[in-house]
Amino acid sequence: MAQNFAHGNYSHTQKKARNGGGGGRTxxxxxxxxxxxxxxxxxxxxxxxxxxxxxxxxxxxxxxxxxxxxxxxxxxxxxxxxxxxxxxxxxxxxxxxxxxxxxxxxxxxxxxxxxxxxxxxxxxxxxxxxxxxxxxxxxxxxxxxxxxxxxxxxxxxxxxxxxxxxxxxxxxxxxxxxxxxxxxxxxxxxxxxxxxxxxxxxxxxRPEPLVHDRRSYQELVEVGFAGIGGSVRASLKTHYPGVDAALAAADVARDTVVGHVHPEQWVVLWERLCR
The missing domain is CATH 3.40.50.150 (Vaccinia Virus protein VP39)
Structure with missing residues (x-):
């Protein structure tokens, strides 16, 4: 098969070092x-x-x-x-x-x-x-x-x-x-x-996506990760009404920090706040 050697600028592999010139580096x-x-x-x-x-x-x-x-x-x-x-x-x-x-x-x-x-x-x-x-x-x-x-x-x-x-x-x-x-x-x-x-x-x-509106889901997640107020509830309340009911449906405590919200819970939050 013909080989293609287009220009690029990285690799992850490494050959064993050998002693040589160039200031001790080959x-x-x-x-x-x-x-x-x-x-x-x-x-x-x-x-x-x-x-x-x-x-x-x-x-x-x-x-x-x-x-x-x-x-x-x-x-x-x-x-x-x-x-x-x-x-x-x-x-x-x-x-x-x-x-x-x-x-x-x-x-x-x-x-x-x-x-x-x-x-x-x-x-x-x-x-x-x-x-x-x-x-x-x-x-x-x-x-x-x-x-x-x-x-x-x-x-x-x-x-x-x-x-x-x-x-x-x-x-x-x-x-x-x-x-x-x-x-x-x-x-x-x-x-x-x-x-x-x-x-x-x-x-x-996934064979089928869990969410069918990428933009609204990712906007929700980005607002949640904005870190306003120290909890996911505090962040989401700045943009979405009905946050407390959505958190209850997703089984997320009101004081939960954003990193501790499971991705599956984010899907429930989207279903309650964005659909």
Whole structure:
């Protein structure tokens, strides 16, 4: 398959450092620091990613590096388009996959590419520094079916509500996407070893949305998260009549802070305040 090496400016993978010139840093060393590169080297972790993703059809992979997850996804039955910005790694992976119709390598910044029109999934071990950009890209893609992302563990726990609190990103997208925390992947699964552990975050589009008016729902959530008065009740009362009855219907105490309101309760609030 022909390879496309369009311009881009990031990668998440990392090649092992080697001693050399340039002030003691090789091009690989500099890429590691500039592009937030880390290799996933643990086969068990790769298997966990593939199991969580259950790949089929078209799969986009941000930052494949040298391709261990890329090949595993292809072997599981996916048609993989792998986006790698590092020219060394993109060229190396392109050479290894030349003639393999299951895999296409594109040198590009994943967050700048146009989303496919056909249904597709995103699967990848993504860099901590641009996790939010990749997640935002996924949530905006109309044909995305799911995203299975290996992220910093704290990020995954926050987005999945594992601390008993819920973030604006999760609540705003909840009627259209379910968020689930998957297996932890220890820092020793990467080379070089990062300072924190990772976890699998699964974002899956719902077959039918829970809300059919995106604008009014997201306006409600944004007002609630505005933080006026210290509680969700205080914030919502600035814009919506009947807040107390809506809170009672959603089983939300009047003094509840916004982060402790479950996304399903936000759906009830929308039904009572916006329909």
């Amino acid at each position: 091009p690989a060393d500099r890429a590691r620091r500039t592009l937030s590169q880390n290799f996933l080297v643990d086969r068990h972790a790769i298997d966990l990613m593939v199991k969580a993703a259950a790949p089929e059809g078209l799969v986009l992979e941000p930052g494949p590096g040298e391709g261990p997850l890329t090949f595993a996804l292809a072997e599981a039955g996916a048609r993989v388009v792998a986006y790698e910005v590092d020219p060394r790694l993109a060229g190396r992976l392109a050479s290894r996959t030349r003639g393999d119709d299951r895999i296409e390598v594109v040198r590009a910044d994943f967050t700048t590419v146009r989303a496919p029109r056909e249904p597709f999934a995103v699967v990848g071990n993504i860099p901590y520094a641009i996790t939010s950009r990749i997640v935002d890209w996924c949530l905006r893609a109309p044909a995305l079916t799911s995203a299975t992302l290996l992220t910093q563990r704290e990020y995954a726990r926050k987005r999945a509500g594992d601390y008993g609190r819920w973030t604006l990103v999760t609540v705003e997208s909840w009627p259209w996407f379910g968020w689930r925390l998957g297996d932890m992947v220890g820092r020793e699964s990467f080379r070089p070893v990062p300072s924190v552990d990772s976890a699998i975050l699964r974002v899956e589009r």
